[in-house]
Amino acid sequence: MKRKFITFGRIIRTGMVNFVRGLWLALAAMAIMIITLTIILFSVIVNATFGHTVDQIASQVDVSVFLKDEVSDAQAKQFVADIKKQSIVKKVEYLNKQQAQANFIKQNGGNQSLQTAVIETGNPIPATVHVYPTDLNEINNIKNFLTKPQYQKLQTPDSPSYKGDRKKAIDNITHATNILRRAGVAAVIIFAFISVLIIFNTIQMAIFNRRDELQIMRLLGASTWFIRGPFVVESIIYGLLSAVASILIINALFVTASSSLQATSFGLLDISYSQNFFEDHYWILLAIQLTLGILIGAISSIIAIRRYLKFKTSKK
Amino acid sequence: MILLDRVTKTYNKNLGPALDRVSLHVEPKEFVIVVGQSGAGKSTLLKLLTREERPSSGKIIIGGIDYDKLRDRDIPILRRKIGVVFQDFKLLPNRTVFENVAFALEIVGASRKEIENTVPKVLDIVNLKDKQARMPQELSGGERQRVAIARAIVRQPKILIADEPTGNLDPKHAWDVINVLEKINRYGTTVLLTTHNQDIVNKLKRRVVTIDHGRVASDKAHSSYTAAMKSTQKPAEK
Numbered sequence A: 001m002k003r004k005f006i007t008f009g010r011i012i013r014t015g016m017v018n019f020v021r022g023l024w025l026a027l028a029a030m031a032i033m034i035i036t037l038t039i040i041l042f043s044v045i046v047n048a049t050f051g052h053t054v055d056q057i058a059s060q061v062d063v064s065v066f067l068k069d070e071v072s073d074a075q076a077k078q079f080v081a082d083i084k085k086q087s088i089v090k091k092v093e094y095l096n097k098q099q100a101q102a103n104f105i106k107q108n109g110g111n112q113s114l115q116t117a118v119i120e121t122g123n124p125i126p127a128t129v130h131v132y133p134t135d136l137n138e139i140n141n142i143k144n145f146l147t148k149p150q151y152q153k154l155q156t157p158d159s160p161s162y163k164g165d166r167k168k169a170i171d172n173i174t175h176a177t178n179i180l181r182r183a184g185v186a187a188v189i190i191f192a193f194i195s196v197l198i199i200f201n202t203i204q205m206a207i208f209n210r211r212d213e214l215q216i217m218r219l220l221g222a223s224t225w226f227i228r229g230p231f232v233v234e235s236i237i238y239g240l241l242s243a244v245a246s247i248l249i250i251n252a253l254f255v256t257a258s259s260s261l262q263a264t265s266f267g268l269l270d271i272s273y274s275q276n277f278f279e280d281h282y283w284i285l286l287a288i289q290l291t292l293g294i295l296i297g298a299i300s301s302i303i304a305i306r307r308y309l310k311f312k313t314s315k316k
Numbered sequence B: 001m002i003l004l005d006r007v008t009k010t011y012n013k014n015l016g017p018a019l020d021r022v023s024l025h026v027e028p029k030e031f032v033i034v035v036g037q038s039g040a041g042k043s044t045l046l047k048l049l050t051r052e053e054r055p056s057s058g059k060i061i062i063g064g065i066d067y068d069k070l071r072d073r074d075i076p077i078l079r080r081k082i083g084v085v086f087q088d089f090k091l092l093p094n095r096t097v098f099e100n101v102a103f104a105l106e107i108v109g110a111s112r113k114e115i116e117n118t119v120p121k122v123l124d125i126v127n128l129k130d131k132q133a134r135m136p137q138e139l140s141g142g143e144r145q146r147v148a149i150a151r152a153i154v155r156q157p158k159i160l161i162a163d164e165p166t167g168n169l170d171p172k173h174a175w176d177v178i179n180v181l182e183k184i185n186r187y188g189t190t191v192l193l194t195t196h197n198q199d200i201v202n203k204l205k206r207r208v209v210t211i212d213h214g215r216v217a218s219d220k221a222h223s224s225y226t227a228a229m230k231s232t233q234k235p236a237e238k
Helices: A002-021 A024-058 A073-084 A099-109 A112-120 A136-146 A166-208 A211-219 A224-256 A257-264 A271-280 A282-309 B042-049 B074-079 B097-107 B113-126 B143-155 B171-186 B200-204 B225-229
Strands: A062-067 A089-095 A127-135 B002-009 B019-026 B033-037 B057-062 B084-085 B159-163 B190-194 B207-212 B214-219
Touching: A002 A024, A024 A166, A024 A224, A024 A271, A024 A282, A062 A136, A073 A089, A073 A127, A089 A099, A099 A112, A127 A136, A136 A166, A166 A211, A166 A224, A166 A282, A166 B084, A211 A224, A211 A282, A224 A271, A224 A282, A271 A282, B002 B042, B002 B097, B019 B042, B019 B214, B033 B042, B033 B171, B033 B200, B033 B225, B042 B057, B042 B159, B042 B190, B074 B171, B084 B143, B097 B113, B097 B143, B113 B143, B113 B171, B143 B159, B143 B171, B159 B171, B171 B190, B171 B200, B207 B225, B214 B225
Parallel strands: B033 B190, B033 B207, B084 B159, B159 B190
Antiparallel strands: A062 A127, A089 A127, B002 B019, B002 B057, B207 B214
């Protein structure tokens, strides 16, 4: 037990000594790791910001139901209650004729003649139900529910509103948001994969330079972990330092330089949301980066060194 | 201590076996010299003993360990029990003499105190106590070989295998190395030495095993080089 403890301490110390002695190679490996981790972190934040933008667009999309004038208050309430029971429905807003009229006037506040027309014709605006889906992809199911015969008979002929131009607009938004979400996730995965390959190569180069040393250690009876451990420790140090560096870079980008970023237009990207997201999730992001750094370093070095530690198993 | 039973090793079927049904039995505390021309199979024999290679057929048992039953993760443990001295020294280039010898002890998890006690004593045996802090490249060939011997014996192995340890040395340094091996043998370690050096074989007057074309051509106690090589198909030119 005591010997194991001594060996463990020795592995850690050797790893740290190797890190200091091989500082140039360490810098090369770390430069790549820092770029990788920064890109990953940046992608995560951009992805979150995209998601936020998409959510905002999605939350404004609803299916509107217009009720016939002869539908009683009780019938309307029953209908609304039925809609609310559906799990795919996030929110339901019911406006009776008066509320609908008030709403219409408010929305068209600038147009005096339209307002007068609506009031003078004795309120032609129907009672309206706004149905918001939990997910844009559920819009069709909501429409199917609303067009069941027992519900359809309560509605005006042009209800529900998920038809024609409006249907097309909603479908386009749904399609675009789905693509954006997937592209974001794909970008993160691709960047992570490429960088693991590069880091793996860098570490393998370092190990290749010292393959004679590894062979000597093997011949002297060093165990696998005794040889591999210091390399893994060294790579983990790269990972830890790179994680901290990447957080600092992103910090500089979003916090220190946020004012100049906000001045430029990024279209779909809401920079202030990115900044808030980064600040709100600071510790969890740091933890993720540290974990990623440790994992990338440890796994790359374990795979890279494997080849040099194998025993001859064939009898030929 | 060392038992080989009809051990055959074939690297390439077209070239024939490097070792052909070799049987050898070495008693504890024995000093055995293995001679043979280049390519006779001496190095293959030693590589089989350190489990760098596996035999194509036959049985090897060293210190009670049956190589057929040896799992990969037990190979390091086996190697810790055998001291090996290589012809090309195989010292770690970035470490001092002291650190090179200490490394063998670090592998087995020795404490710093143990290391600081043992290493200078062993370096004293090989007459290198005053060169502890040197790097390997600052030493002569003979000195490097003695560092390698110190590293091989610091764990007090029961068996010491020396593969042409004098191959790269001038006669004076060669004898320094051989004297150390004899000293270790007197302390009770089984020594297996391969060499090309006639002078050493003749003066040591120990058991000599001759390998020729992968076979044991002769195995004689207290033999001389000429007598041993007589049994080979083509006499050595030296």
